[in-house]
Amino acid sequence: xxxxxxxALFRTALRLCRGHEADAEDLLQDAVLRALDGYxxxxxxxxxxxxxxxxxxxxxxxxxxxxxxxxxxxSADLDDPSFEAALADWAPxxxxxxxxxxxxxxEQLTRALDGLPPELRSVVLLVDVEGFTQREAAGMVGVPEGxxxxxxxxxxxxxxxxxxxxxxxxxxxxxx
Amino acid sequence: xxxxxxxxxxxxxxxxPREATAEIVAAREHVSRCPACQRFLDDxxxxxxxxxxxxxxxxxxxxxxxxxxxxxxxxxxxGARGTGPRHRLWAAGxxxxxxxxxxxxxxxxxxxxxxxxxxxLGAIAEDHLxxxxxxxxxxxxxxxTARWLADRLPFAVEIPIFPEAQLKGAxxxxxxxxxxxxxxxxxxxxSLSYYLLPAIExxxxxxxxxxxxxxxxxxxxxAWEDAGFTHALVAGLPGQKLVELAHYCIKQxxxxxxxxxxxxxxxxxxLLDPRIVLGPENPGTRRDFHL
Ligand SMILES: [Zn+2]
Numbered sequence: 001x002x003x004x005x006x007x008a009l010f011r012t013a014l015r016l017c018r019g020h021e022a023d024a025e026d027l028l029q030d031a032v033l034r035a036l037d038g039y040x041x042x043x044x045x046x047x048x049x050x051x052x053x054x055x056x057x058x059x060x061x062x063x064x065x066x067x068x069x070x071x072x073x074x075s076a077d078l079d080d081p082s083f084e085a086a087l088a089d090w091a092p093x094x095x096x097x098x099x100x101x102x103x104x105x106x107e108q109l110t111r112a113l114d115g116l117p118p119e120l121r122s123v124v125l126l127v128d129v130e131g132f133t134q135r136e137a138a139g140m141v142g143v144p145e146g147x148x149x150x151x152x153x154x155x156x157x158x159x160x161x162x163x164x165x166x167x168x169x170x171x172x173x174x175x176x
Numbered sequence: 177x178x179x180x181x182x183x184x185x186x187x188x189x190x191x192x193p194r195e196a197t198a199e200i201v202a203a204r205e206h207v208s209r210c211p212a213c214q215r216f217l218d219d220x221x222x223x224x225x226x227x228x229x230x231x232x233x234x235x236x237x238x239x240x241x242x243x244x245x246x247x248x249x250x251x252x253x254x255g256a257r258g259t260g261p262r263h264r265l266w267a268a269g270x271x272x273x274x275x276x277x278x279x280x281x282x283x284x285x286x287x288x289x290x291x292x293x294x295x296x297l298g299a300i301a302e303d304h305l306x307x308x309x310x311x312x313x314x315x316x317x318x319x320x321t322a323r324w325l326a327d328r329l330p331f332a333v334e335i336p337i338f339p340e341a342q343l344k345g346a347x348x349x350x351x352x353x354x355x356x357x358x359x360x361x362x363x364x365x366x367s368l369s370y371y372l373l374p375a376i377e378x379x380x381x382x383x384x385x386x387x388x389x390x391x392x393x394x395x396x397x398x399a400w401e402d403a404g405f406t407h408a409l410v411a412g413l414p415g416q417k418l419v420e421l422a423h424y425c426i427k428q429x430x431x432x433x434x435x436x437x438x439x440x441x442x443x444x445x446x447l448l449d450p451r452i453v454l455g456p457e458n459p460g461t462r463r464d465f466h467l
Contacts (some may be wrong), residue, residue: 006244006274010236025240029247032274036248052274080185083467087188088181092215105230113231127189128227134189149189156223163226 004050012053012125016060018114031059057122057140064118077119077143083150090157094164105163112113112162120155123148128156178206180213188220232394245319312347312358321346325357332404333357333372336425341368349373363421368411370425375404387422390416397420402429 010028017023035055078086113121119141126137127148134152138145178199186203207213236244270417312322319337323344325333335343341363349356349371356373387400398418399408409422409427 007233007235007243009274010240011232011234014234021237021240025243028236028240029244032244032248060299084179084181084185086181087184088179088214090184090216090219092212093219102226102230105226106232109227109230110232112275124227128224129231131228133193145191149185152189153220156227159227160219160223163223163230 003086005049008049008130009052009056012130013056013060013108015113015125015129016056016118016122019110027056027060027063031056034059049142050132053126053132054140058142060118060122061141077147078154080146080149083146083153086150086157087153093160108162109159112159116155116158120151120158123151124155124159127152136174178202180210180216182208183210183213184208184216188217190217241323242319246321247318305448312345312360314345316343316345318343321359325335325359327358329355331358331374334429335359336370336428338363338421338424339367340364341421361413363413366412368409368413368421371406371408371410373406373408375401385426388418388428389419391415400426402426 009031010024013028013031014021017027032050034051038055040141113124115122122141123137126132126140127134132140134145134148138148141148141152183203183206186200186421205408206321207217208360257458277365310409313321315324318337321343322333328348333346335346336359337343338361341361344360344362344367346357346359349358354374355370359370359372361368385400385402387398390397390399395410395412396415396418397408397410398415398421399406401407407422407425409418409425411421413421
C-alpha cells in the first residue's frame with residue numbers, strides 16, 4: 001500500500017521506452033506534469049491509479065505519433081475476420097512442465113517485450129503486468145476493446161515463443 | 177455449430193459477467209464441448225500468469241524519484257507553469273497519490289487500519305513501531321524526509337518549511353495505537369518539532385485550523401486540527417513565535433497535506449509522547465488562542 005503508484009508508473013514507462021531510463025524518466029515527468037494540469041478532473045480517488053496510467057499511456061502515444069506517420073499504427077491492427085482466423089489458428093502450447101523456470105525468465109521476457117511493436121507492448125504492460133482489464137486498457141490507449149483483444153492476442157502469441165523456446169532448446173540439448 | 181475462432185472471440189478475454197446473448201450462450205456451449213477451445217483459454221490464462229510472474233518489477237531509482245518530486249515541488253512553489261494556489265494544492269495531492277497510492281485530497285480508498293483489540297498482527301506492528309520511536313532519519317532534505325515518512329506511514333506528510341528553521345530529520349511517534357509523524361527542526365539554536373497525527377477524539381473542541389496554545393513540561397505546544405488530523409508544533413519558544421510558525425504551516429498546507437480518510441473513532445486520548453499533552457487536565461497553564 002505504501003509503495004504508491006510511482007514504482008509501477010516508472011517501470012511501465014521504462015518498458016514503453018524499451019529500457020532507456022533517461023527516456024522513461026522524461027516520459028514520467030511529462031506525464032506527471034500533465035497529471036498536475038488535469039488533477040482537478042479527478043473526482044474519484046479509487047480511480048487515481050487508472051487515471052495516472054491513462055495519462056502515461058496517452059503521453060507515450062502522443063510522443064510516438066510525433067515520431068512516425070499515423071498510417072503505420074493503424075495498419076498494425078487486425079480486422080474482425082482476420083482476428084477470428086488468427087484465434088482459430090492458435091497452436092496449443094506444450095505442457096506446463098516445458099515452461100522455462102520463472103527465475104531465469106525475467107531478462108528474456110524483457111528483451112522479447114522490447115522487441116514488440118509499441119501498441120502491442122503497451123497492452124501487455126497494462127493488462128498482463130499491471131492487471132488492468134481489457135476495458136480499462138481500451139480507455140487508456142483510446143482504442144475499442146476488440147482492438148485491445150487482438151493486440152493482446154498477437155502480443156502473447158509472440159511472447160509465447162520466449163516463454164517456451166529455451167525449454168525446447170534445453171530438451172534438445174539433453175538428447176544430443 | 178459456432179466456429180472456434182468466433183467462440184474464442186466472444187469469450188476471450190474474460191472480462192467478467194456479461195450479458196448472456198444467444199451468441200454468448202452458443203459460444204459457451206461450444207467451448208464446453210471443444211477441447212481445442214478449452215486448451216486455447218487455458219493457454220491464454222497461463223501465458224498471462226507467466227508474463228505477470230516473470231516480469232521484473234524494478235522500483236523507481238532514488239535519483240529518478242528525487243528529480244520527479246523536484247518537478248512537482250517546483251510546480252507547487254513557484255508556479256512556473258503559470259499557476260496559482262489551486263495548482264499548488266493539486267501538486268500536494270498528486271505527490272500524495274504518487275507516494276501513498278490511492279489517496280486524494282483527504283480521501284482514501286481503503287485505510288488499512290484494523291480494530292486494534294481484534295488484530296494481533298496490528299498489535300505486533302504497533303509494538304515494533306513503539307521500539308522505533310527514537311530512531312529516525314537525519315536529513316535536511318524535505319523531499320527525502322517526505323519519502324522516508326511516506327514509506328512508513330499510511331498517509332502523506334507535507335514537510336513544513338519555516339524561514340528561519342533548519343530541517344534536521346523525521347521520526348515516528350506512536351500515540352493511541354496510531355502512528356504519526358514527527359519532523360524535527362532547529363530554530364535559533366532550539367529544537368522545534370512538528371507533529372502530525374490522525375485527529376484525536378475529544379480534542380476536537382476547536383473548529384478546523386483554530387490554533388490552541390498550551391504549555392506543558394516547559395515546552396509550548398501550538399496545536400490545530402485539519403482534514404482529520406491533529407497538527408502540533410512543540411518548542412521551547414515564546415508562545416507568540418510558535419503561533420506565528422503555526423500560521424506558516426497552515427498557509428503552506430491545505431487539505432491535501434494529509435491525504436487520509438476520516439480516522440476511526442478513538443477512545444479518550446492518551447498521548448504517549450510526554451512532550452505533547454493536549455488534554456485539559458491542567459487548565460491553569462493553558463492559554464487558548466482563537467485565531
Ligand atoms: Zn472450438
